[in-house]
Amino acid sequence: MTPTTNADGENSAEDSADRSACEHERRELAWHPAARWQVIQETIRWAESQSTARRNTPRACIERERRLRRQLGEGQSLG
Secondary structure, three states: OOOOEOOOOOEOHHHHHHHHHHHHHHHHHHOOHHHHHHHHHHHHHHHHHOOOOOOOOHHHHHHHHHHHHHHHHHHOOOO
């Protein structure tokens, strides 16, 4: 495909997309499979370490239920 330019002398979006695709493919081919897998694993470990507090774990739910039961028990008066 020959590059086309608009009135401002810029390359068309189609030409830019082709270059982006070629650059992406070039970068993908540069990865060694073992190195890629290692980076993926490191990224997963990093993402897991960035997770926020786990509020809905079974243990947290049981503790929350205990607190609610205590509050309900304290709030009720014996008649």
